[in-house]
Amino acid sequence: MTVDLKSRVPGGPLAEKWDKHKFDIKLVNPANKRKYSVIVVGSGLAGASAAATFSELGYNVSCYCYQDSPRRAHSIAAQGGINAAKNYQNDGDSIQRLFYDTIKGGDFRAREANVFRLAQISVNIIDQCVAQGVPFAREYGGLLANRSFGGAQVSRTFYARGQTGQQLLLGAYQALEKEIAKGGVKMYPRAEMLDLIVVNGRARGIVVRDEVTGTVEPHLADAVVLATGGYGNVFYLSTNAKGCNTTAIWRSYKRGAAFANPCYTQIHPTCIPVAGDYQSKLTLMSESLRNDGRVWVPKRREDVGKAPGDIPEDERDYYLERKYPSFGNLSPRDIASRAAKEACDDGRGVGPGARGVYLDFADAIKRLGEDKIRERYGNLFEMYERITDENPYKVPMRIYPAVHYTMGGLWVDYNLMSTIPGLHVAGEANFSDHGANRLGASALMQGLADGYFVLPYTIGDYLASNKLEPVTRETPEVKAAVADVKTRTDRLLGVKGKRTVASFHRELGKIMWEYCGMARDAAGLTKAIELIPALREEFWRDVSVPGSGAELNQTLEHAGRVADFLELGELMCRDALHREESCGGHFRTEYQTSDGEALRNDETFAYVAAWEYAGEGTTPVLNKEPLVFENIKLSQRSYK
Amino acid sequence: MNLTLKVWRQSGPNSAGTLTEYAATDVSPEMSFLEMLDVVNERLIEQGEVPIAFDHDCREGICGSCGMMINGVAHGPMKATATCQLHMRSFTDGDTVVIEPWRARAFPVIKDLVVDRGALDRIIQAGGYISVSTGGAKDGNTIPIPKTDADSSMDAAACIGCGACVAACPNASASLFTGAKISHLGLLPQGQPERYRRALRMVAQMDLESFGGCTLFGECQEACPKEISIDVISRMNRDYMFAAVSAVDEPVGGADG
Amino acid sequence: MWLLTLYRSTIGKKVIMAVTGLMMVGFVIAHMIGNLQIFIGPSRINAYSAFLKSTGELLWVARLGLLTALALHVLMAVQLTRVTWAARPVGYAKRDPQVSTVASRSMRWGGVVLLAFIVFHILHFTTGNVFPMASSPDVMRPGFSHTDVYGNVISAFRVPWVVAAYVVAMLFLLLHLFHGAWSSVRTLGLTKPSPHPRERRIATVIALVVWLGFTAVPVAVFLGVVR
C-alpha cells in the first residue's frame, strides 16, 4: 500500500485560503475540550507554544522533553532573529514579499499555500511575543528595531541581542509554566519518547522512558503532536545541541508516517572551524556578522601558511564579492557555504586542517571604528575569543560551514498532520515551508506559527471530526509497542561489545559529511549506501553500553539515538541519490550550470519526495507530492 | 597536558557518594572542559566502567544544562563563562581538579554531577510570566518602550537558569535567579499589572523550596555566566516589601496557592 | 496581615533585621559621639550622662526601643541562620570563595560576640554589677559610681584585660558594620543600580569612624592620655 499524500490545501485565492479554512474547519465546543487529551512531544518554540495554547483553549495536555527543564530546548540557541512582514522600516516589505523570498530562498521546493500562511501569521507572532514580555531590541524612540539577514533585501528581522531564540523560548516556556501551574499541562522533563502508539491506524499515544528511573511506560491520548526538532546530529558534528535526535520522528516513520525530503540539509557558512578530533560540536557565529565582515582566502596556495597580516591586499581572493557582486558577502547560506568548500578543496583553506576561510573585520573597523563593531557584535566576538583564544578585533576570524538545519522531516498536510491520522508534526521536525533551503530567521518564525496559530485550529478540526474508540494500557497495540521498546533497550545493553557509542557516531558523521554533505554525487552516495548498513551491523555487534536500564544512563540514551541515526543516514543518501538535480541545500555536482551554480530540474523533480517505510531490510517506497506554483513563476535562483 | 581529576561519583539519588580519582592524560588546551570529560568517559567505557554522568546539551553557554563546581568555583575559573564554554587552557599541566555537583537541599543529586533543578521551574510557575493567552495581542509597537528599559530588562532576561548562583551562594540562596526574572518582567510596561502579585508568589515559592536567604555575599553575581547583577535582588526585595505591605494578593501558597 | 507575611518570608525577616540593624547603627554613632566628650573633661561627660538620666521616661522609651530592636535583630538572625544552614545539608569538599569578605562571612559569629559584649557592657558601665578594678597600689580610685561616669571609665580602662576585651569587641563591631551598614540598605532595596554603589563607600566610612571613635577611649585612658 502507498500512503495518500492529500495536501488538503483549501481552494480559493492564495491570500484567502487560511481565513477560509479557519472558517470551514470544525470546532470543539468549550465544554468538550477538557474531555480531549493531547500529547505534545517537545518543548521548543513549536512544542511549548502549542502545549501552552492547547491548555489555554481547555484541552488536557501532557508535554515531554529530554532535558531537565522545558526551557532548555535547542530553540534556546538561536541567535540571529525572527522574520516578520511588519514593514515597520517602510522599506517595501509585505506578506507577499516575505512569501516570495521564502519560496525563492527554498529554491522552489516548498508548498505555496503553507508558505503564504506562514508569511501572514508572522505578523501576529511578534505582537504575541511582545505581549508576553520578550525584550526585543528597541530604537531610542521606543519602537521595535530590525536588522537585515541573508537572502533578503529588506530589514524584517526582529532580534533580542544575540539571544533571540532564548528570549522567544523563554516567552513560550513561561506561558507553558503558567499553564502547568493552572493544571492544564502536565510536564514530563527528562522523559524520552521511544515509540509511537498507533491503534486502528490512528496515533493514540507514545512510549516514554523516564530517564531518571528508567521505567518504560505508555502515555495515551486522543492526538499526538511531535515538535522534536531537527536531526542535524546525524552528521555527529553540527551546530545542534548534543541531545538533538531523530528518534521521535524516526520511530513514527517506522510506524507509517511518510518522511519527506530527508536529504535537504542546511550547511551554515559561518561556524567556528574544527580544532581537533576530540571536537564534540560546532559553534555557530551568527550570520549577521556577514553584514560587516569580508570573506577571503589567499589567492595562492603557497600563502595559506602565512599570517593573514602578511598577505597583501592584492594577494587576497574575496571570492563572494567576486562571484556575486550584488549580494556579495550576504549571498544565501547554501551558496556561501559551497563557495567556502570550493576554496578549501582548491587547497587555499586556512587554519588547522586547512579547513577554514577568513571573515575579516579590518575594513569595517577602519570604517566604523572598533566601538561600533563591539556594540554590534561584542558578544559574538567574545564567544569566538573564548573558544579560539584569538582576538577577532586584531586577526580575522576563521570560519567554516557546518551542518545547521534540516529542512526535511515528517511529511505533513496543510493541517500539519502526517500520513498517520492524529499524528501532527510542528517546527523543524516537519518538512513544510522551507523547501530545499531555509532563509535565516525563518525557523523561529515557523516554529511559533505552527504552535501558536496553526495547530490550535487544526487539532480541534481533527478531534471534532473523528470518533475515537477508547484505548487502555491493555489494548494489544499498546502492549506491543511497550514490549518493542523494552526488547530494543535490552538489546542495546546486551551487546556488551568493545566500541563506544561515540566512536560509531563519529564514524557515521564522517561518512555523511563526506558523501552526503555540501556537495554530493551518485558515486559517493552509492558508496555511503553500502558503508552505512555495514557500520549499523557492526554497531549492533560491538557497541558497549555500560550500566543498567533502570537508572540514569546517558550512554544508553545516546546509543538509542545513534541506532536511529544509523538508519536515517541511509534514507538521506537514498533520497539524495534519487534527486537527480541540484536545489538549495542539496547540491549534486553532476547537475550544475557552467559557472557552478545549482541546476534545478523542474520538469522531473518539482515534487516532495515522501518516503514510506516498507519493513526491515526492504528499500522504502517513494511517494511524490507534486508542487504546483500558481502564484509564482519558477526561475533560476540568482544572487549575482 | 596531564591532570588529576577528583570527581564526585554517586550511583543514585539515595546512595552514598565519594570523590574518585581519575587521570586525564594528554589533554589538549584547545579542548573544552566537557570535551575533556568526554575523553575520560570514553576511556572508562572502553574499560567497561560506568562513565561520569553530567548534564549538558547546547555546549554554547546558553541552555543552562551544564554546571559543576570546579575546584570550589561554580562553572570554574573563567569569569562569565558556563562550564561548557570553559577551555582547558585555563588549567596547567599537573593540576588536580576537584569536580563536584551543585550542592543545595533544593537541588538533590540524581547521579554523579547531575542534580534536579526542578525547584527553579516551580519558582517560575509561581508567577514568572505575564498572563496573556495566545491571540488578541495588540500591535507590537502600540506600547513604545524606552530603549534603556528594554536593555536593562534584557540584561536580567539573559539568565539561563543554570543554578550556579545557588551553588556558589554560601547560603544556597536562589535570590539572583528569582530576582532576575522579577526584574526582567517588572522593568517592562507589559509586566506591571502582575508586578507585585508576581513578587509575592515567586518569593513564597522560593522559600517553600527551602533555599537559603540572601545576606549579600555577592558570590552569585561572580559565578553567574551571564553576569546578572545583584541589583536584581534589591529590586526583588523592594517589590516584595511593597507587595507585602499593600497586601495585593490572596493568601500566598506558592505555585498552587 | 502584612506583618505576618513579612515575618513568614526570608526576605521579610531580613528586612526586619535591616531596620533594627540600622536603628542600632544610629545608636552606636550617637553613643560614640557621646563617649568622645571624655576628652573634653569630667564635668562635661558627667553632665551629659546626668542630662540623659534626667530625661526619665524618655530614657526608658529609648532603652526599650533599643532592647526590642536588639531582641528582634537577634531573633531574626537566629531564625535565618537556621534556615540557611538547613539549605545545604551536604557541603563542598573544596570551596574557593571569590568575592565574599571576612566581614560578610563573620556576621553570624561576630554578632554573637557583639551580643556577649553588650550584656557584659551593660553590667559593666550601666549597672556596675561587674566592675573589675586594677589591683596595683598606684591607682587610688573609688569603685563604680552611678554619678561619676568619667571616673568609671578611667578606673575601668586601667585594667589591661578589660581594655583588651573592648578593643577586640570593637574590631567585631567594625566588621559587622562594614558589611551590615551596606547590606541593610540593599536589603531594603534603597539603592540605585550601579557598578560602584555609593552605599558601599558610606558604609565603609561609618564603620571606620565608629570603630575609631569607640576604640579611642579605652586606648587613650590606658595610655594615660586621659587620666
Ligand SMILES: Cc1cc2nc3c(=O)[nH]c(=O)nc-3n(C[C@H](O)[C@H](O)[C@H](O)COP(=O)(O)OP(=O)(O)OC[C@H]3O[C@@H](n4cnc5c(N)ncnc54)[C@H](O)[C@@H]3O)c2cc1C
Ligand atoms: C545554533 C543555532 C542557531 C540558530 N539560529 C536561528 C536564527 O537565528 N533564526 C531562526 O529562525 N532559526 C535559527 N535556528 C534554527 C531554529 O533555532 C530551530 O530550527 C528551531 O528552534 C527548532 O525549534 P523546534 O521547536 O522545532 O525544536 P527544538 O527547539 O529543537 O525542540 C525540540 C524539543 O523536542 C524535545 N525532544 C527531542 N527529541 C525528543 C524525544 N525523543 N523525546 C522527548 N522529547 C524530545 C527536546 O527536548 C526539545 O524540547 C538556529 C539553530 C541553531 C542550532
Ligand code: HEM
Ligand atoms: C569602647 C567603647 C565604649 C565605651 C567606652 C562605652 C561606654 C559606655 C558608658 C560609660 C556607658 C554608661 C553611660 C551612662 O551610664 O550614662 C555606656 C552605656 C551603654 N553602652 Fe556603651 N560604650 C562603648 C561601646 C558600646 C557599644 C559598641 C555598644 C553597642 C553595640 C554600647 C552600648 C551601650 C548601651 C546599650 C548602654 C546603656 C545605655 C543606657 O541604657 O543607659 N556601648 N557605654
Ligand code: HEM
Ligand atoms: C547583638 C547581637 C547581634 C547579632 C547576633 C547580629 C547578627 C547579625 C546577622 C546574622 C546579620 C545578618 C548578616 C547579613 O545580613 O549580612 C546581621 C546583620 C546586621 N546587623 Fe547585626 N547582629 C547583632 C548586633 C548588631 C549590632 C549591635 C548592630 C549595629 C550596631 C548590628 C547591625 C546590623 C546590620 C546593619 C545588619 C545588616 C542587616 C541586613 O543586611 O539586612 N547588628 N546581624
Ligand code: SF4
Ligand atoms: S542568575 Fe545567573 S547563575 Fe543564576 S541561574 Fe541565572 S544565569 Fe545561572
Ligand code: F3S
Ligand atoms: S551569593 Fe548569596 S547571599 Fe545573596 S548576594 Fe548572592 S544570593
Ligand code: FES
Ligand atoms: S551545555 Fe548549554 S549552557 Fe552549557
